[in-house]
Amino acid sequence: MPVSDELTDVAAYYLENGPEELGAANIVTSIIVTYRGLDTLGEVAVLFFATTGVGILLSKMGRREDEIRPASEILSSGASLLYPLLLLFGAYIFVHGHLTPGGGFQGGVVIATGFLLLLLSQRVKKVNHVVMNLLESLSGFAYVLIGSAGIFLAGGFLDNRILPLGEFRTLFSAGAIPLIYILVGLKVGTELSAILENMKGRDPE
DSSP states (O other), X not given: OOOOSSOOHHHHHHHHHHHHHHOOSOHHHIIIIIITHHHHHHHHHHHHHXXXXXXXXXXXXXXXXXXXXXXXXXXXXXXXXXXXXXXXXXXXXXXXXXXXXOOHHHHHHHHHHHHHHHHHTTOOSOOOHHHHHHHHHHHHHHHHHHHHHHHHHSSSTTOGGGSOOBSTTSSSBSTTHHXXXXXXXXXXXXXXXXXXXXXXXXXXX
8 A cells, every 4th residue: 555644635624623622632642532433332332242252252261369470579560550550540441531642442451451460469359349340330331322412402313412522632632531431441441351350260169
């Protein structure tokens, strides 16, 4: 495919009108969340089905917990120190996704990485699946609800202008995009954490 520095008409429109129309300093965010919002919904759905499939496949598999080697003191102490920092960093990434590189998917992965550290260090013995499933379901439902509200209150599905755009380049700007990214981050984080939890050992029977 030939390489060209010339922008297509669609790309030029996004660059020229995206910040003014949607109020997001990060133009990539404007494209992912709003202009191609249905694609983003599809990606979230794919992750949900992948999580469900992994849960089904691994529900009867895996090593028993009594066969797993205990974590070292270094790993255990390091996980306790790093987990809250990773949780905070992941939240920072998706809360500031409309201002800086990052977003809901990236922030959710960072949060799931922190959860993985807890699993490896065996700091987490039992996971409250009710809370995890509830958080994942509520964030997904709210995401679709906000997207649908854009159809009736603004210009289309996931249109961020259902909320005021605010002052450009500030935290409370870009309309509903920060809220959308928070929901995506929570959903991705809980779904990936569920996959990791399903891959760990099972209680001996």
